[in-house]
Amino acid sequence: MLFQIIFVIALAAESMTAALAAGRRNMDWFGVCVLGCVTALGGGTTRDVLLGHYPLIWVEQPAYLLVTTAAALFTIVVARVMEWLKLTFLLLDAVGLVVFTISGCMVAMEMGQPALIVIVAGMITGCVGGVLRDVLCNDVPLLFAGELYATVSAITACLYFFGIQAGFPAELVTIVAMAIGFGLRALAIAFKIEMPRFVYAPVRDQSSKR
Amino acid sequence: MLFQIIFVIALAAESMTAALAAGRRNMDWFGVCVLGCVTALGGGTTRDVLLGHYPLIWVEQPAYLLVTTAAALFTIVVARVMEWLKLTFLLLDAVGLVVFTISGCMVAMEMGQPALIVIVAGMITGCVGGVLRDVLCNDVPLLFAGELYATVSAITACLYFFGIQAGFPAELVTIVAMAIGFGLRALAIAFKIEMPRFVYAPVRDQSSKR
Amino acid sequence: MLFQIIFVIALAAESMTAALAAGRRNMDWFGVCVLGCVTALGGGTTRDVLLGHYPLIWVEQPAYLLVTTAAALFTIVVARVMEWLKLTFLLLDAVGLVVFTISGCMVAMEMGQPALIVIVAGMITGCVGGVLRDVLCNDVPLLFAGELYATVSAITACLYFFGIQAGFPAELVTIVAMAIGFGLRALAIAFKIEMPRFVYAPVRDQSSKR
Numbered sequence: 001m002l003f004q005i006i007f008v009i010a011l012a013a014e015s016m017t018a019a020l021a022a023g024r025r026n027m028d029w030f031g032v033c034v035l036g037c038v039t040a041l042g043g044g045t046t047r048d049v050l051l052g053h054y055p056l057i058w059v060e061q062p063a064y065l066l067v068t069t070a071a072a073l074f075t076i077v078v079a080r081v082m083e084w085l086k087l088t089f090l091l092l093d094a095v096g097l098v099v100f101t102i103s104g105c106m107v108a109m110e111m112g113q114p115a116l117i118v119i120v121a122g123m124i125t126g127c128v129g130g131v132l133r134d135v136l137c138n139d140v141p142l143l144f145a146g147e148l149y150a151t152v153s154a155i156t157a158c159l160y161f162f163g164i165q166a167g168f169p170a171e172l173v174t175i176v177a178m179a180i181g182f183g184l185r186a187l188a189i190a191f192k193i194e195m196p197r198f199v200y201a202p203v204r205d206q207s208s209k210r
Numbered sequence: 211m212l213f214q215i216i217f218v219i220a221l222a223a224e225s226m227t228a229a230l231a232a233g234r235r236n237m238d239w240f241g242v243c244v245l246g247c248v249t250a251l252g253g254g255t256t257r258d259v260l261l262g263h264y265p266l267i268w269v270e271q272p273a274y275l276l277v278t279t280a281a282a283l284f285t286i287v288v289a290r291v292m293e294w295l296k297l298t299f300l301l302l303d304a305v306g307l308v309v310f311t312i313s314g315c316m317v318a319m320e321m322g323q324p325a326l327i328v329i330v331a332g333m334i335t336g337c338v339g340g341v342l343r344d345v346l347c348n349d350v351p352l353l354f355a356g357e358l359y360a361t362v363s364a365i366t367a368c369l370y371f372f373g374i375q376a377g378f379p380a381e382l383v384t385i386v387a388m389a390i391g392f393g394l395r396a397l398a399i400a401f402k403i404e405m406p407r408f409v410y411a412p413v414r415d416q417s418s419k420r
Numbered sequence: 421m422l423f424q425i426i427f428v429i430a431l432a433a434e435s436m437t438a439a440l441a442a443g444r445r446n447m448d449w450f451g452v453c454v455l456g457c458v459t460a461l462g463g464g465t466t467r468d469v470l471l472g473h474y475p476l477i478w479v480e481q482p483a484y485l486l487v488t489t490a491a492a493l494f495t496i497v498v499a500r501v502m503e504w505l506k507l508t509f510l511l512l513d514a515v516g517l518v519v520f521t522i523s524g525c526m527v528a529m530e531m532g533q534p535a536l537i538v539i540v541a542g543m544i545t546g547c548v549g550g551v552l553r554d555v556l557c558n559d560v561p562l563l564f565a566g567e568l569y570a571t572v573s574a575i576t577a578c579l580y581f582f583g584i585q586a587g588f589p590a591e592l593v594t595i596v597a598m599a600i601g602f603g604l605r606a607l608a609i610a611f612k613i614e615m616p617r618f619v620y621a622p623v624r625d626q627s628s629k630r
Contacts, residue, residue, distance in 0.1 A: 022564070023620025030571060031564025032618045045470065050255065052264035054472035062536040076618045083622060116272035131346070136551070138560045140348045144232070144241025151240060198242045198286045200233025202293060260465065262474035326482040341556070350558045354442070354451025361450060408452045408496045410443025412503060 003174060007103060010096035011064065012071035014040040017089055018133050019075035020082065025137055029076065035133060036072030037065060043129040047104050047121050051111060090189060094152075098181035101126035101153045102174060105160045115161060122157030123150060148188035148195060156181030213384060217313060220306035221274065222281035224250040227299055228343050229285035230292065235347055239286065245343060246282025247275060253339040257314050257331050261321060300399060301392075304362075308391035311336035311363045312384060315370045325371060332367030333360060358398035358405060366391030423594060427523060430516035431484065432491035434460040437509055438553050439495035440502065445557055449496065455553060456492025457485060463549040467524050467541050471531060510609060511602075514572075518601035521546035521573045522594060525580045535581060542577030543570060568608035568615060576601030 015036035022032040041058050048056050058064040075082065082089065104125025108118040127143055127150050134141040143150055156177050163173035187193065225246035232242040251268050258266050268274040285292065292299065314335025318328040337353055337360050344351040353360055366387050373383035397403065435456035442455040461478050468476050478484040495502065502509065524545025528538040547563055547570050554561040563570055576597050583593035607613065 019618070020620060023618040024622070025560060025564075026617050026619050027564040028567075028615035028617045030615055031561075034564065034570075049259055049469055050266060051269060052262075052266075052472075056470060056472075059471060059533065059537055062534055062540075065536060065540065079618075079620050113269065114272055116275060117269055120272075120275065135345060135555060136561060136564075138348065138558065140235060141241070141346060144235075144237040144244065144346075147238075150244075195238035195240055197236050197238045198229070198233040198289075199236050200230060200289045202234070259469055260476060261479060262472075262476075323479065324482055326485060327479055330482075330485065345555060348558065350445060351451070351556060354445075354447040354454065354556075357448075360454075405448035405450055407446050407448045408439070408443040408499075409446050410440060410499050412444070 003099070003102075006095060007099050008064075008067060010092065010099045011040045011067055013089060013092035014096045014129060015068040015071040016075045016082070017093055018129075019072040020079060021133060021137060022072075023076070023079060029073070032076060033069045033072045035136060036075070037068045038136065039129045039133040040068040040071075041065070041129070042132040043100055043125040043127065044104065044107075046128045046132075047107065047124045050124065051108065051113070051117075051121065053107060053111060091186065094182050094185035094189070095178075097126050097149065097153055097185060098156045098178045100129075101156045101181065102160050102177060105157050109161070109164065115165075118161045119154060119157040122160070123153045126150075126153035126156075148185070148193045151195060152181055152185045152188065155184060213309070213312075216305060217309050218274075218277060220302065220309045221250045221278055223299060223302035224306045224339060225278040225281040226285045226292070227303055228339075229282040230289060231343060231347060232282075233286070233289060239283065242286060243279045243282045245346060246285070247278045248346065249339045249343040250278040250281075251275070251339070252342040253310055253335040253337065254314065254317075256338045256342075257317065257334045260334065261318065261323070261327075261331065263317060263321060301396065304392050304395035304399070305388075307336045307359065307363055307395060308366045308388045310339075311366045311391065312370050312387060315367050319371070319374065325375075328371045329364060329367040332370070333363045336360075336363035336366075358395070358403050361405060362391050362395045362398065365394060423519070423522075426515060427519050428484075428487060430512065430519045431460045431487055433509060433512035434516045434549060435488040435491040436495045436502070437513055438549075439492040440499060441553060441557060442492075443496070443499060449493070452496060453489045453492045455556060456495070457488045458556065459549045459553040460488040460491075461485070461549070462552040463520055463545040463547065464524065464527075466548045466552075467527065467544045470544065471528065471533070471537075471541065473527060473531060511606065514602050514605035514609070515598075517546045517569065517573055517605060518576045518598045520549075521576045521601065522580050522597060525577050529581070529584065535585075538581045539574060539577040542580070543573045546570075546573035546576075568605070568613050571615060572601050572605045572608065575604060 018039035019032045019036045022035040027035065041064060044057050048054065101122040105118050105122040107125075108121035113121065130149075131141040131143050134143070159177040159180055160173055163177060164170060228249035229242045229246045232245040237245065251274060254267055258264065311332040315328050315332040317335075318331035323331065340359075341351040341353055344353070369387040369390055370383055373387060374380060438459035439452045439456045442452040447455065461484060464477050468474065521542040525538050525542040527545075528541035533541065550569075551561040551563050554563070579597040579600060580593055583597060584590060
């Protein structure tokens with residue numbers, strides 16, 4: 001199925017982007033592989049652990065681990081070339097976001113979860129990998145920094161869930177949800193659309209420890 | 211049951227305190243919601259994942275997610291007002307600590323866990339949410355910084371477990387454990403009682419990499 | 421069984437090394453215990469959660485928690501003496517690495533996992549505790565910083581898995597894998613053998629946000 005192929009390409013792309021982040025921090029080759037695998041597979045893993053959905057995808061099909069490891073190692077070789085493909089990788093990251101989100105919704109729906117959990121499962125699958133990458137790189141997660149990223153995931157998940165619930169054919173719903181999600185993300189990148197931020201500076205600063 | 215009502219109020223309060231922490235770091239609205247939900251529900255989630263106790267509470271009853279999300283968003287509106295209620299929120303946080311601790315003990319006891327695991331389950335439920343908040347905010351967890359917080363959780367868990375084991379009625383034990391735990395935490399806040407710290411500075415500093 | 425005794429000694433040693441790290445950050449006594457327990461037991465816990473292998477070892481045998489907590493607290497008393505035993509603890513850490521790795525392989529093989537998952541399970545068991553310690557201490561994981569540590573774990577896991585698969589007696593395979601793994605790690609410490617690093621500095625720095 002086409003969805004499966006796009007899924008694997010997105011896994012590799014996420015792993016490569018994370019490998020670059022590892023390179024920027026001068027990690028060793030092992031760290032590069034770990035960061036690639038955790039970023040690419042961490043969202044689905046977190047979803048499965050939270051839903052109690054065993055075995056995990058990469059435990060059942062270890063080939064996924066090989067794909068993400070190989071992609072991370074390959075990045076060490078082609079890092080210089082990737083700079084010229086910055087936009088390509090930004091768009092592949094957007095593809096990954098919508099594909100992972102939909103795959104997360106699928107898992108939750110197969111388990112018979114209610115609407116809210118399906119959407120949350122989709123968002124976890126789409127977004128948590130990047131959060132784990134940032135925590136391991138000792139950064140505040142980029143996900144919380146205003147970019148229209150999680151919102152795209154939420155919209156994609158809603159489109160998919162309610163489309164399926166409304167009885168439309170699964171292939172059509174998948175394609176439409178992916179197209180709209182991808183389009184939104186591309187617009188957000190192109191026009192630098194941002195979420196509003198909550199800026200809170202305590203007036204009496206000295207008394208606020210927590 | 212009254213315990214359930216206090217539980218939900220404490221969830222909302224924890225989420226609101228975390229939302230303020232997000233605002234201090236200028237996170238976007240989505241980040242505010244995630245930090246609120248993770249802080250409020252992260253302790254119970256960690257306990258359930260470690261004990262293999264599925265489904266998670268917020269997967270079974272997604273209404274909890276709505277409460278914590280709404281509380282976090284509400285914080286954006288009322289942040290200025292909350293400054294005048296600092297003490298109220300510090301006390302609500304103390305209520306959350308003892309209520310979450312006891313709820314964690316209940317779950318572990320229902321599973322028939324031994325004493326030590328019941329107490330650890332209570333402490334995980336009471337304390338881990340704040341640790342996750344600090345990790346996501348890229349801070350060293352406040353929990354390890356001397357405040358009498360985890361100790362209060364441990365004492366509350368012991369009181370509850372041994373009270374129930376001794377055959378006292380559950381309602382009485384719950385009320386007494388909550389009252390003593392809350393009182394201890396209030397005293398710790400009022401008199402700034404702190405845990406002793408382990409201050410270790412290597413003599414031959416240059417040779418200590420790890 | 422001898423393996424079991426070495427396992428418990430290694431648990432205590434890992435907890436003590438982590439307690440020193442806590443002392444360097446002036447954590448309180450509770451933080452010292454938590455960091456000790458998480459570092460010593462975190463690798464096995466992560467493996468079991470990812471493989472869905474319940475109950476966790478320390479939930480089934482809470483005595484492990486007592487060992488790691490006691491070791492962490494004991495460190496507060498003997499920290500000054502431990503400086504003279506730096507090499508001993510570095511070697512005990514190497515013992516822990518190979519023992520934990522092999523114990524992780526054993527669990528995965530009992531579950532009938534394929535080769536790659538057995539090796540990954542061994543590496544997770546051997547290495548993740550230190551990663552959790554570094555995340556809680558708000559550091560970039562030392563594991564990704566070039567030291568020949570995870571590689572030793574991978575080699576030990578391969579030796580064990582393929583040795584057992586080849587039909588050699590389990591005791592022999594365990595001893596040989598431990599000896600070679602420990603020897604490699606000792607050589608890496610003695611000669612400061614390092615993994616190559618992936619150093620990536622974007623040419624057009626201003627355009628690289630991610």
